[in-house]
Amino acid sequence: MTDTAVVHQTHDVPQPKQHGKPGGILRHTSIVTGTALGLVAAIVTYAIGSHFFVPWGTTNADASQVGLNALVAATYFAWVIFFMIGIGAFAGPIRWALGHDLTHDDAEYMAGKDQGKWRYWKYTTDHKVVGTQYLIMAMFLLGLGGLLAMLIRTELGITWAEVFDPNFYNSLIGTHGIVMIIALIIVVTGPFGNFILPIMIGARDMAFPRLNALSFWLLFAAIPPLASNLFLGGIRDGWTVYQPLASQAPIGMIGYQVTIIVFAFSTGVASVNLITTSVTMRARGMTWNRVPIFVIGVIASSVMGLVWFPMFQYSQMLALSDKVIATSFYNPIMGGSVWLYENLFWLLGHPEVYVVVIPGTAALMELMVVFLRKPLFSYKVAIAGFAGVVGISSIVWVHHMYMTGWAPSAGYPFMLSTELISIPFGFLVLVMLGTLWRGKPWTRLPMMCVYAVIWDKVVGGITGVYLSDVPVDQYMHGSMFVVAHFHYMLMGAGLFAAIGATAYWFPKMTGRMLDERLGSIGFWVAFFGFQLTFGSMFVAGLQGMPRRVLQFDNAFNISNWLSTVGAYTIGIGMLIFLYAVITSWRSGKPSGSNPWGGKTLEWQTETPVPLENFPVLPVVTSDPYGYGVPDPYDAVLEADKQPAGVA
Amino acid sequence: MSIDNPPTIEVDQPEEPTNRPAADHRLKEWLSRGYVRRIIALSIVIGLLIIPLAWVVIHFMNLSGAPASAIMVEIERTMFVFTVVSAPLMAITLAILFYSLTGWGRVTGEDPPMQESPAIRTNGTAVVLWIAATSILAGFLVIWGLVELATITSYANGSTPANQQPNGQKAIDINVTGQQWVWTFQYPDQGAVTSDTLIVPINVPLYFNVTSKDVVHDFWVVELGIKIDANPGAITNTGVTPDKLGTFNIRCAELCGLHHAYMQTKIQVVTQAEFDAWVREMGGKRTV
Structure with missing residues (x-):
């Protein structure tokens, strides 16, 4: 560290007057008060609403159903709003409205200073706390989604009988889908975008610390409405909840719609925060050519989330409106359109895949240079790849609608755009291959995830090329082939990259090393189970097995048995990995501040990371990829371009 | 020739490009490196393993019955051609992936490796070749797809793709x-x-x-x-x-x-x- 940084000058600046103890009412609010107030508000809303507003006695079944739908929606929203009030989310704005500024001590209290472990259960603004909360939440959601996946595969593996009631089976696949989608959207940008990114760019916190806490607790509040659907008839319509099937659904569907509406606010807030932080809070000297590639990946992902998530939100707002005030946006009999829903849905639905894959890919690029002791190959090509994917991802959504009959001629332009996106996506593969080129890998778990993910991307990418083609899609659409393909992208390239990122940044987040042996065993068991599961699922799809069925022709038996065996293998692997995470977190080997010898800023500060990350803000003098020795083959050396590392 | 024994190339001044060896000489030197040859060989082997997949894919599609219309024939043809044309890029990617596991050496153990790898920041030739190859491949797939889509559309309309005329039979x-x-x-x-x-x-x-x-x-x-x-x-x-x-x-x-x-x-x-x-x-x- 140099002595060029500006020291805090709090003593020179007139501070707002401290009213009472630091934190004020926030000293008393926590997840307990939030949950209590939320539950009370939900119960009161339900009681008042059912007494006064639901026309129970009416002979008009539609009116009664609409009234009940409105009641359930109001109950869910009451839970969300009053949970947020109860946890203290609005304490800051209310104090401003009352004319009291927050003091420095208030801000430090809100950041969780000297509150021990309890700060993880409060509306804490410290980005490291939020990041850790996101990691736990992502693991919880992945566990829930994984459990549902095991149940799905159990049904499909037992080919001689119906294990579950078809309604329950349908809600299994719907809930599995949406839970996993939410989990994968947060699994990299949530934990590592929040915990690591600010340190990586040399900032003391996110640009908007209170919004950071808001984004996490909104997500938290959105989960109970989603989970409760399993007791209210379930989400029986797949994760896409196509209309008008969804309008026939039981009231569990309201939970889906409320969850998506709230979750969209959460991602919007998080995206704004991540973009603003990355753009404005970088350390002195961190020019755009010196920004770690992970930051670029998070920005790319956040931009897509910010622009396209509102489409998903609108689609569900209109669906909810159809339910609770009997509008006809999607009701064909009344002039509504099912194709309107499908368009709004896929406007997010496709960019969402890249929202998942890009930050994971960027995290792997970030870590592979450390394990290869080589600079990132063609940083600028990587950025061009991210930019290209972000740009083109906005004009490919109709490839999900080739077979709807909505616009037969649209197949031509959208086939073009969909196949073009493979070019910038190919840039990312080039960067990873170029970085591997002539490197000696340090074969630790994070590095091995790079190999696994590139393999999955090759398989997922090539099968994606088939599906982008309209004639082929005419056979494959709605078949198990599609299911296998997107699991290769979302799980193979998304989740396994998140595992790599977790293994890499685990020491910084917990101060302990992830158990290499157990973690690797779990990872590889899951990886090979994954290949078996979805490799055989490709075969089922090629044979013509439709997706989302619970019974099928005997011709598909063998591939389904293999898939189920593979799925249980994944389950075992993931449990081993989870066990490794939990035991290492509790009692793993202490890691020190820089166990991997990384050059990005997060490894230059101590572990555990202090409240404001750096004693003195760092000044950056080069990009973080100054690894490697001169190429022995290369007699042409440009000595002045050898970076000197981070000061 | 291994990495431990790098060849010496006679180049004096980077500022004077006239002193750089000619392109064909550099290519020859590059192709003479052991790892380059092994990766090329590995790519060919993997490519030869991938191409039969084109038949395997068709085999699976036909398990429940051979194509019963000209449209299905076109779909299977497209699957076949796509598998074959993407084989080379897949093969090169996988060859580099597998080779790098041990081919250039590897490091095990608890501590960060002391020995660093070559500081290759970028390589213009590789970037240009990769972008050209992926663009040509994507371009081919797009053109093939557009033509096939037009073909199956005319089959669906009961006409012959060649002249777009109804083939005389009333549907x-x-x-x-x-x-x-x-x-x-x-x-x-x-x-x-x-x-x-x-x-x-x-x-x-x-x-x-x-x-x-x-x-x-x-x-x-x-x-x-x-x-x-x-x-x-x-x-x-x-x-x-x-x-x-x-x-x-x-x-x-x-x-x-x-x-x-x-x-x-x-x-x-x-x-x-x-x-x-x-x-x-x-x-x-x-x-x-």
């Missing part, structure tokens, strides 16, 4: 209605014959008007390679000319509720005489 109109969870087929030209199994004559163009009474279904005739959503409040169209006698599968390919899995029926492709007999038996009138 049989069939109204397909999906409802939870059955398919109904109505033959308006045959005196409104209605059936829950699709019975059609061979080598006669069929034209489907597809709709739904309730939710979105998807009309998928597997071995004939056609698929179109059945939407409430709208009629969508597709068509095909079956060219093989036999019984094939019709499945619903869009989740439509409780008994989606059981929403399937059969299509029987029969001779014209058998079809006429069936229509008479159903009380309809003879085809024109």
